[in-house]
Amino acid sequence: MSLLTIGSVAFDAIETPFGKVDKIIGGAASYISIAASYFVKPVNVVAVIGEDFTSKEMEVFHNRSVNTDGINVKKGEKSFFWSGRYHNDMNSRDTLVTEPNVMEDFNPEIPESYQDCEFLMLGNLDPIIQMRALKNLKKRPSLVVLDTMNFWMDTKREYLDEILKEVDILSLNDEEARQLTSEYSLVKAAKKILSLGLKYVVIKKGEHGALLFGKENIFFVPAIPLEEVFDPTGAGDTFAGGFIGYLAKTKDLSFQSIKKAVIHGTTMASFCVEKFGPERLLDLTDLEIKNRYQEVINLTQVEYTV
Amino acid sequence: MSLLTIGSVAFDAIETPFGKVDKIIGGAASYISIAASYFVKPVNVVAVIGEDFTSKEMEVFHNRSVNTDGINVKKGEKSFFWSGRYHNDMNSRDTLVTEPNVMEDFNPEIPESYQDCEFLMLGNLDPIIQMRALKNLKKRPSLVVLDTMNFWMDTKREYLDEILKEVDILSLNDEEARQLTSEYSLVKAAKKILSLGLKYVVIKKGEHGALLFGKENIFFVPAIPLEEVFDPTGAGDTFAGGFIGYLAKTKDLSFQSIKKAVIHGTTMASFCVEKFGPERLLDLTDLEIKNRYQEVINLTQVEYTV
Numbered sequence: 341m342s343l344l345t346i347g348s349v350a351f352d353a354i355e356t357p358f359g360k361v362d363k364i365i366g367g368a369a370s371y372i373s374i375a376a377s378y379f380v381k382p383v384n385v386v387a388v389i390g391e392d393f394t395s396k397e398m399e400v401f402h403n404r405s406v407n408t409d410g411i412n413v414k415k416g417e418k419s420f421f422w423s424g425r426y427h428n429d430m431n432s433r434d435t436l437v438t439e440p441n442v443m444e445d446f447n448p449e450i451p452e453s454y455q456d457c458e459f460l461m462l463g464n465l466d467p468i469i470q471m472r473a474l475k476n477l478k479k480r481p482s483l484v485v486l487d488t489m490n491f492w493m494d495t496k497r498e499y500l501d502e503i504l505k506e507v508d509i510l511s512l513n514d515e516e517a518r519q520l521t522s523e524y525s526l527v528k529a530a531k532k533i534l535s536l537g538l539k540y541v542v543i544k545k546g547e548h549g550a551l552l553f554g555k556e557n558i559f560f561v562p563a564i565p566l567e568e569v570f571d572p573t574g575a576g577d578t579f580a581g582g583f584i585g586y587l588a589k590t591k592d593l594s595f596q597s598i599k600k601a602v603i604h605g606t607t608m609a610s611f612c613v614e615k616f617g618p619e620r621l622l623d624l625t626d627l628e629i630k631n632r633y634q635e636v637i638n639l640t641q642v643e644y645t646v
Numbered sequence: 647m648s649l650l651t652i653g654s655v656a657f658d659a660i661e662t663p664f665g666k667v668d669k670i671i672g673g674a675a676s677y678i679s680i681a682a683s684y685f686v687k688p689v690n691v692v693a694v695i696g697e698d699f700t701s702k703e704m705e706v707f708h709n710r711s712v713n714t715d716g717i718n719v720k721k722g723e724k725s726f727f728w729s730g731r732y733h734n735d736m737n738s739r740d741t742l743v744t745e746p747n748v749m750e751d752f753n754p755e756i757p758e759s760y761q762d763c764e765f766l767m768l769g770n771l772d773p774i775i776q777m778r779a780l781k782n783l784k785k786r787p788s789l790v791v792l793d794t795m796n797f798w799m800d801t802k803r804e805y806l807d808e809i810l811k812e813v814d815i816l817s818l819n820d821e822e823a824r825q826l827t828s829e830y831s832l833v834k835a836a837k838k839i840l841s842l843g844l845k846y847v848v849i850k851k852g853e854h855g856a857l858l859f860g861k862e863n864i865f866f867v868p869a870i871p872l873e874e875v876f877d878p879t880g881a882g883d884t885f886a887g888g889f890i891g892y893l894a895k896t897k898d899l900s901f902q903s904i905k906k907a908v909i910h911g912t913t914m915a916s917f918c919v920e921k922f923g924p925e926r927l928l929d930l931t932d933l934e935i936k937n938r939y940q941e942v943i944n945l946t947q948v949e950y951t952v
Binding site: 429524525528545548549551558559561562565566567568569596599600603637639 | 873
């Protein structure tokens with residue numbers, strides 16, 4: 341009965357109009373596990389890192405009761421490294437460096453103690469590795485959520501198509517949904533994706549919020565309008581962490597519950613952008629999360645009368 | 647005790663990926679008055695047209711109980727004409743032709759029978775004309791709402807600044823809000839606008855919905871995700887018509903009521919984009935509007951429990 345996430349655990353260098361950091365914890369599985377840790381404990385992680393990850397960095401995970409038994413440390417090698425610079429509007433960025441390093445031959449082995457996995461979040465990764473991870477599980481989890489990006493649509497489309505048949509919920513951004521389906525309308529894009537057999541699709545629109553599509557339902561959550569976005573890095577992964585964390589906590593997969601999961605994803609992402617990398621996610625209180633969750637809801641609530 | 651709108655009544659030629667029309671009723675005051683007519687009757691209009699507007703076109707207004715006594719017909723002249731072509735994504739368009747014609751020396755005289763105006767919607771117009779209209783009213787209306795666009799920020803900024811001091815609510819789109827305030831964040835932009843003395847600002851984000859900012863409150867309404875946008879022409883003006891129409895109907899200027907006005911604006915705009923020009927707005931039923939209003943609300947509603 342546990343939550344497992346598989347993805348990158350990495351170092352990032354980030355430059356925004358507000359400042360820069362040369363080396364901060366990054367990677368999809370880092371954001372996902374830390375965000376989800378506010379809903380369930382432990383969160384199990386499968387990833388691969390190099391020797392440059394020190395005990396100081398591992399402590400960040402342990403402080404959040406994230407189980408790192410499945411993080412494979414490769415002797416003499418370096419962790420995945422990404423470096424990017426945001427433009428002034430914070431809505432676009434240039435990737436300056438991508439060093440796959442240990443990710444080149446990542447084989448996501450699942451420790452025996454993780455095999456009871458009920459909720460699986462496949463972070464953005466090569467779909468071949470995502471598929472390998474799924475096959476390394478002896479029993480299919482109750483819920484499989486997958487995140488992906490345009491890079492895999494460009495380079496590994498046939499493998500992405502394969503893994504999409506195996507998942508329950510796909511999370512991706514609006515441009516990716518358009519690219520995946522060749523449909524500009526997000527409604528049409530979502531219908532095409534759902535026709536592959538998925539139960540739900542979550543389309544993230546950044547500052548414009550997120551759309552949840554089921555076979556017969558649509559739900560929308562706005563992003564909180566902010567005076568300042570300090571650093572958007574990891575916001576999408578943090579969304580995924582809050583989303584699956586809430587579902588793993590409640591074990592309720594009704595549409596009503598999935599809606600709340602999208603609000604929790606939005607809530608956690610709104611914290612993420614307030615500081616560099618995952619910094620703001622390291623010491624949240626339950627009250628802060630509860631208040632922010634209510635703030636998101638209040639943005640759109642109205643009395644039910646015309 | 648009445649609703650008055652002042653703005654352009656015009657002819658448009660529109661080309662979208664779905665087809666084209668060479669001559670269809672257009673102009674801010676047309677959309678505003680027709681949309682508002684579903685909430686209050688009559689809606690009074692002040693505008694200027696040429697002799698090319700025939701009784702067939704005037705009938706469109708009369709069928710919706712729009713009072714056209716304030717529409718000045720200039721003998722031997724032509725009405726304002728705009729022609730535009732939408733790009734494939736329907737989010738951007740090229741203006742092909744703008745012929746001001748009768749609008750060149752539009753003097754918005756207010757008929758005596760309109761002088762009891764309680765709710766005034768100043769449609770997008772030269773701010774000098776908007777100011778003239780306001781001065782031609784013997785008594786300040788209870789509520790003055792103003793719509794504007796980037797063109798006036800570029801060319802008549804000082805006059806726009808002047809009229810902004812006289813209005814209660816400004817309605818504009820996100821790019822215009824950014825240009826007006828030199829702030830990228832819409833929260834900062836709204837604060838700057840409110841600091842001029844306005845009570846509320848509505849920032850329209852097209853397919854991404856609309857934000858309502860008060861001094862201490864923010865409210866957000868999503869646009870209904872659509873499979874197809876047939877023709878976005880007039881959607882912003884239709885929004886304004888639904889917005890002020892609802893307020894004129896209820897005469898309630900509480901934040902709760904302004905929220906509902908924004909939802910009604912969104913509702914009416916969602917109909918507008920379904921056909922060319924104002925066509926879809928000519929024969930709506932109260933039930934269609936009620937159901938669509940509920941659909942907008944349902945998009946974001948969630949039970950109030952964590």
